[in-house]
Amino acid sequence: MAEITASMVKELREMTGAGMMDCKKALNETGGNMDEAVEALRKSGQAKAVKKESRIAAEGICRIAVKNDTTAAVVEVNSETDFVAKNETFQQFVEAVAQQAVESDAADMDAFLAEQWNAEAGKTVQEALVDKIAVIGEKLSIRRFEKVVAANGCVVSYVHGGGRIGVIVEAETNVVNAAVKEALTNLAMQVAALNPKYVVTEEVSEEFKAHEREIISAQIQQDPKMAGKPEKVIEGAVEGRLKKELKEVCLLEQVYVKAEDGKQTVAQYVAQVAKENSADLKIKRFVRFETGEGLEKKNEDFAAEVAAQMGK
Secondary structure: OOOOOHHHHHHHHHHHOOOHHHHHHHHHHOOOOHHHHHHHHHHOOOOOOOOHHHOEOOEEEEEEEEEOOOEEEEEEEEEOOHHHHOOHHHHHHHHHHHHHHHHOOOOOHHHHHHOEOOOOOOOEHHHHHHHHHHHHOOOEEEEEEEEEEOOOEEEEEEEEOOOOEEEEEEEEEOOOOHHHHHHHHHHHHHHHHHOOOEOOHHHOOHHHHHHHHHHHHHHHHOOHHHOOOOHHHHHHHHHHHHHHHHHHHEHHHOEOOOOOOOOOEHHHHHHHHHHHOOOOEEEEEEEEEEOOEOOOOOOHHHHHHHHHHOOO
């Protein structure tokens, strides 16, 4: 069995929002397997439905470049410290990386880094990165990029928190005017704030639904109010909770954050905008980058605090 360390407890706590001792117990019961510990905490009702990718730790920024309202690219470039992330030289470099990405046809990061650097002839993207590391004096990493091309509509972008979050929304529309683009920007802001995973429920796989049903069923079994209830009632409760969860993770089913009545869904808002502009408007996809997703930064002070509370 793997030794359960304070840093493992810290990581699980950040991933789930569960109590420290609950996290330690789950890790002990699962032999230190992080994924199994998350499942155990969710089934026991101790954990929130927090995804591992929501862990934000690395420094750096996201930037977006848009071309002709039909093409956009978002990039994430990481640095070691927040001080460098706020440095003008670093930020100008990230802007250049985004411009490179919006013009690029690279399918992956290796191909992207091997491209000729548009901002300075005679260099590859990789060589430009190495030069910038030498100038700044800190390890930098072009972590990821994604390019979106609207074949029959437009794209809009939104950058939040000085580059902490970057969002691109693609729409299929026969009308591209200021009102439509403003509405799409509002949706990009909603994506940044509420972090949906899908556009519509039809995109959600049956595998995901089956997994969530299993989690919800385990939670219901822990609920004293549901003890002794007929199987049909329990099944209905499971489906009801799943439907509620899907409304939270699917953009068009979320309540629109600017809804005047507090009830209008995003789908209803899109339909309203389409009617007002005589447009055939459909949200095709969105891309959301948050700086440091899935990366973990060491926090020795907190780890020491956890160790002290665990009696180590």
